Amino acid sequence: xxxxxxxxxxxxxxxxxxxxxxxxxxxxxxxxxxxxxxxxxxxxxxxxxxxxxxxxxxxxxxxxxxxxxxxxxxxxxxxxxxxxxxxxxxxxxxxxxxxxxxxxxxxxxxxxxxxxxxxxxxxxxxxxxxxxxxxxxxxxxxxx
Amino acid sequence: xxxxxxxxxxxxxxxxxxxxxxxxxxxxxxxxxxxxxxxxxxxxxxxxxxxxxxxxxxxxxxxxxxxxxxxxxxxxxxxxxxxxxxxxxxxxxxxxxxxxxxxxxxxxxxx
Numbered sequence: 378x379x380x381x382x383x384x385x386x387x388x389x390x391x392x393x394x395x396x397x398x399x400x401x402x403x404x405x406x407x408x409x410x411x412x413x414x415x416x417x418x419x420x421x422x423x424x425x426x427x428x429x430x431x432x433x434x435x436x437x438x439x440x441x442x443x444x445x446x447x448x449x450x451x452x453x454x455x456x457x458x459x460x461x462x463x464x465x466x467x468x469x470x471x472x473x474x475x476x477x478x479x480x481x482x483x484x485x486x487x488x489x490x491x492x493x494x495x496x497x498x499x500x501x502x503x504x505x506x507x508x509x510x511x512x513x514x515x516x517x518x519x520x521x
Numbered sequence: 522x523x524x525x526x527x528x529x530x531x532x533x534x535x536x537x538x539x540x541x542x543x544x545x546x547x548x549x550x551x552x553x554x555x556x557x558x559x560x561x562x563x564x565x566x567x568x569x570x571x572x573x574x575x576x577x578x579x580x581x582x583x584x585x586x587x588x589x590x591x592x593x594x595x596x597x598x599x600x601x602x603x604x605x606x607x608x609x610x611x612x613x614x615x616x617x618x619x620x621x622x623x624x625x626x627x628x629x630x631x632x
Contacts, residue, residue, distance in 0.1 A: 390544035473613030485576035514543040
């Protein structure tokens, strides 16, 4: 894929805000609607959070790479890490219609990613997890 | 993220300012649980200045809500910005938390 933006993040939760800003800048440059931008930020955040929180044994520093590519009305996002093998697509969706007492606490992150992205694909290559997401972008709304 | 805390007529109002994500959600959860364990029963989460929330923030709210339920308390969520409300709706949180337009409305409903 031709890459318009590459963000290299350390596996530290403090990086989430910086990544969010980088994506926001990209969104502004390419006239992405505020709704789509929020959703893209959210999806990348959730994947990064999972990798940072669960992807590694020990505390060593690793790099997680986020690539964005905007082609016509389609945004491709790739999140790549060298953590332990993990396919987010195998995570069970939580039931979202249950009462407060019955709601399970976990499983929401990947669920949200599935909801705000149009397509997801996972592959494991050369010891790396690669999650690719596709989102069809509508023209920027007039009320941002 | 900054949390502004105030009390009005027996209701604790927590104003969230900024981003609530995995880097700070645990601190929010700890604060909420500490207040609940200290006996507070009624909470309004004022989201007027909350720009961003991820599942970590939702999770903190859910943990607080569950703890409060066992003691008979309630959380009202107020002034959700448009995109935050969308996340709430997708996650089914709009049906397990009462959502209000303003903190005043939320506080009134909790009394």
